[in-house]
Amino acid sequence: xxxTDNASETPLELGSVLSAxxxxxxxxxxRELAQAPAETERxxxxxxxxxSKATLTHHFRVLREAGLISQVDRGNSRAAxxxxxxxxxxxxxxxxLLVSEKPVPAVE
Amino acid sequence: xxxTDNASETPLELGSVLSAxxxxxxxxxxRELAQAPAETERxxxxxxxxxSKATLTHHFRVLREAGLISQVDRGNSRAAxxxxxxxxxxxxxxxxLLVSEKPVPAVE
DNA sequence: CTATAGGTACGATGTACGTCATACCTAATG
DNA sequence: CATTAGGTATGACGTACATCGTACCTATAG
Numbered sequence: 001x002x003x004t005d006n007a008s009e010t011p012l013e014l015g016s017v018l019s020a021x022x023x024x025x026x027x028x029x030x031r032e033l034a035q036a037p038a039e040t041e042r043x044x045x046x047x048x049x050x051x052s053k054a055t056l057t058h059h060f061r062v063l064r065e066a067g068l069i070s071q072v073d074r075g076n077s078r079a080a081x082x083x084x085x086x087x088x089x090x091x092x093x094x095x096x097l098l099v100s101e102k103p104v105p106a107v108e
Numbered sequence: 109x110x111x112t113d114n115a116s117e118t119p120l121e122l123g124s125v126l127s128a129x130x131x132x133x134x135x136x137x138x139r140e141l142a143q144a145p146a147e148t149e150r151x152x153x154x155x156x157x158x159x160s161k162a163t164l165t166h167h168f169r170v171l172r173e174a175g176l177i178s179q180v181d182r183g184n185s186r187a188a189x190x191x192x193x194x195x196x197x198x199x200x201x202x203x204x205l206l207v208s209e210k211p212v213p214a215v216e
Numbered sequence: 217c218t219a220t221a222g223g224t225a226c227g228a229t230g231t232a233c234g235t236c237a238t239a240c241c242t243a244a245t246g
Numbered sequence: 247c248a249t250t251a252g253g254t255a256t257g258a259c260g261t262a263c264a265t266c267g268t269a270c271c272t273a274t275a276g
Contacts, residue, residue, distance in 0.1 A: 078223065078224095
């Protein structure tokens, strides 16, 4: 497998994490990844958000820089996957909160 | 005791809560209240933040509107206290996260 | 080589947020 | 009543953020 690109090796600072999670779109990304099987990898586009590609890139960058996801370079595309261990390690219970709290009303 | 003023009876929506908690000053308020004995009540000024009174009011309003604190009107002043039950009820583990994660480097 | 698909980079724009100064309100103190 | 302390309301200002369009890059498909 292509070695996991952790991008900015942020040590999961609470402020950045909470800021990143303040946005409903980003929260849904994390929620879907958290609910997915295990080390599920998904492309940015696979979430089907009604925003431009540029906006998508922006949101995923925020998530990556907050240390919540890593993006594996697959040449043609880029797969995002949850950094479960790191998150659970420094912010235990966070993912559970996100998963349980919102089925998302409508991203629209 | 003067009956607790819950202000806006927000049902603790995740988005609002995370947005409120994205600010370090507000996070410290919650952290200090969470670490305090039990139903500790503190005035806004008692936290000694290096910001103007108007700014303080603003931050406490955000916390109140997010449903994280309630402010008891004491006539002369206003005491803020954590809404522990509500928080733990809908967002279990959140307070633990806040308390354990940051001793705050320096509010400056 | 020429598409085409998935992402990124670079402005640009409008809105939200943190901050402040100032003015005002309420209650206790003199 | 005047003063003082703790808060609130309003308006302003600068910055950060979400969003977009457009241009560009890389790899697969033809």
